Amino acid sequence: MLGVEMYPSLALGPQRLSDCYYRAHVPLYPTTCDMAARGLPPRLLQPPPASAETPGTPQDNAPKMELENASLWKQFSTVGTEMIVTKKGRRMFPQLRVKLSGLNPSLRYILLLDIVPVDSSRYRFQDNSWQVVGGAEARLPDRVFIHPDSPATGEHWQNRTISFHRAKLTNNTLDAQGYIILHSLHRYQPRVHVIEARDVLMWGRAQHSFIFPETQFITVTAYQNSKITELKINSNPFAKGFRENGMNCKKQREARLKRKITSNQDECLDIESCDPCDSTELLPQSVEIPSSALSIINTALPITDSGFHTEVPSLPDQTVSDQPLVLGQEFLTSEISSMESQQQTASENNVNDTLMDGSGQMMGLSGYTSTFPTPQLSSSSHASVPLPQSSSIYSMVSSTQNSDLQLPQSSPSMSTYSSMPSSDFTGLNTATTMPSSTTSPPGSSYPPISHSSSPHLLPSSSYHSLLPTDQSQDNLSPHTPTNPPFQSIPTSSCQGSGLTIDPGQNQVDDGGLSSSNATTPAVQNPSQTAFPFPPVQSSNDPDPTSPPCQSLPQSVLPFQPVPQCNPNQIPTPSDPNTTPTAFPFPPAAQSTPNTIMTPSNPNPMGFHFPPVQQNHSHNLGTPIHPTTGYFSLPSTNVIHQAPMQSVSNTMQPTTAYAVPSFPASLPKHTTPGPFQNPAATLTSHTSYPFPTPIPSGPHPLQSLTLPPSNSIHSVPAIPNTTQIQSTFSQSYPNPSFPHIPPQTANPCQITSQSFPPIQTSSTSQLLSQFNPQVTQASTHPQFPSSSNAYPAVAPTEIGTFSQLSSAAPYLPDMVLHPSLLPSLDSSLSSSAPPSLYNPFPSYSLRLCQDPRSSLHLPLRHIYRQPQHAHAHGQGSYFDLSGRAVF
């Protein structure tokens, strides 16, 4: 789900990046984020204990992301966020503005935004609430918005607010602008992916995905909930005209209309009689703001969302010094440099932009806490969860997990993590141990759907999930040796106790809508000062098809278990623990590469970076499966074993939710597709089969037929290399969305989906447990597909998501790591009928190499988003469906 798989195309031609074709495989099934969205169970991963955070620990270095305008999002979430989609494309509001920390300042990263369906339902706003009215429409081409600043150094990303405000949403399935195509009246979850681009070849090696549950929204062509309209008008600068005192307010409009009519009549009667003074009506009028409006405004008043913004202690991440580009990387380099320069300029310009939306600071938490709808469809569990809990969750997150996360980077751990289930959904159904609340949160526009009941607390703050890196790989990688120890980032610090405000933070590309940075404390993690460079997967990996355990990421559970939160407890800005905005999703180990590449399921998750030249890949240290042609993902993600333990130990069934971490879950096909390499599918998580040539055409991918949902793979594949992090607002509101009926549940999926709490006590165990085959058996009964809880690391109860239980059209790609199963709470696993739950779908984010570069895969150009003649980069879109976007 959340896990995004990136397949670095190792061999890149000399051509410019813009000329390169990238094909993104569209996940047939819901991405991991879907899981997150669906089931973001109340359970929050516990933050590593503040004490645990120590400078130089690997955990500290883990990338962390926090949603800067979390409070604004929460404001909307409490009501039920709606996003307008139009044919011409509509920006998102609130904007998705995040802050990153824990990156290696010297490394380059690419930031991507994609939006995945939370469930397979279609919604309708009835009785002042959103209700499921049917199944979702066929999945649309998955597109990814590339932040215009990409690629940029970690320093660049960390020194400013990163805004994806340029991303546009459209409901035009034939959109040629490259905008993100969404269905109206469907529920979606934005995801942010941080992909390490230490160099061209290494691109996509390390991948981190973040999800903020509070950013879920329902797409609409016209606002359904008047409360949302009010919030938008009061929060969005562009809508000032519609405010009470605006020139386009209702009174003014009515007056204009009246005048217009009158004028027309007058004209008809006597043109000369028209008096210029009539225009006075148009003049702005002081308007008394209705109490309701005031309340809204008040809510928007700057409240420190620091509590929400507090960063979670970062997990250790491998640090890599920038390495000279390898052969074939020139084009990337040039492209990157060009883009970087261009984007950088833009970002710089935007750095000083003050947040106009008042998002984070502007919004009051109070509103958020009370009514914030949970992402889950099921009403019971989420609805019951009070916001305060979320706050408590934050505290927990910050406090506990670090120790766990700090697992030493060990190759073994990698395998273990790779296999780790993306999400544990066992508790999703009624059987969940977590307490379910039948009542929906007050004010929530979305009626709770009866479902599982675990309270779902979504951490607003970001988590970093560190995936265990494959040391062996890293070490083998030529680049590895050169990688200097990770330098701490001075500006940002995060951890709970250690949280500090970074005065110097600049906003990136905020479009001026974002709130001022000053108000938002940048959290730095003192401990991040230095972390050892994670071992790189050896390019020489003897067996590309080797079981994921080797190559697999180590995705360790980015999810930190969240101890039970006290609902009443509200995170305070001062409380470091409370603010983690995002939690990492453990990368989904890709158990069955082949499944991913099947024609029917070209690329479930994301970008494919097929190695152009295997030679390069090996040289680079990214193992490519000889037969399959997939790159084995390096284990950049390696690190976070500790979290798992902490999760299991600390997480409370009720409060904590497991986050499906596995980025690229690949649907498992019983029959290997042409692309598949049987061996690869079975054995190695790390190596992915190289996709067979796809018929060239304007939309090769689109032509592909998606497998019926039923055919969906029970086993989600978890990309080894990618580290998935999802950020959930701890305070995530109860699910306002109705859950989907379980009818469609795929038994197979269900089994795979449920993930018992993982016991991370011993990394070695996990590693030993990791078995690609096992992962393939994602159908493991312990992992119900539909379970809401995120499997990951969180050991304790898995939140149940009613939504998940409902049969979602999308099959989960995620593969649970067997090793995780044991650790999971047996009660949960037993309680949840495997068959009942759909597997949590996960997308692997993959970049496909341009076919022109002699690659098998059809290449797609990476088009830059229309520049609009603006100096600032507008961002780029990847069309995962194979459609040229830019």
Next chain:
DNA sequence: TCGTCTTACACTTTTGAAAGGA
């Protein structure tokens, strides 16, 4: 008839070019 979507509209903000000055 209803639900949904499209389009035009008026307003606001953003953006970039041009002009002017240092």
Next chain:
DNA sequence: ATCCTTTCAAAAGTGTAAGACG
């Protein structure tokens, strides 16, 4: 000639309302 600031117009982003569509 370069750099910086200011001004201005165009483009883009908003929600609304009316109408179209199925």
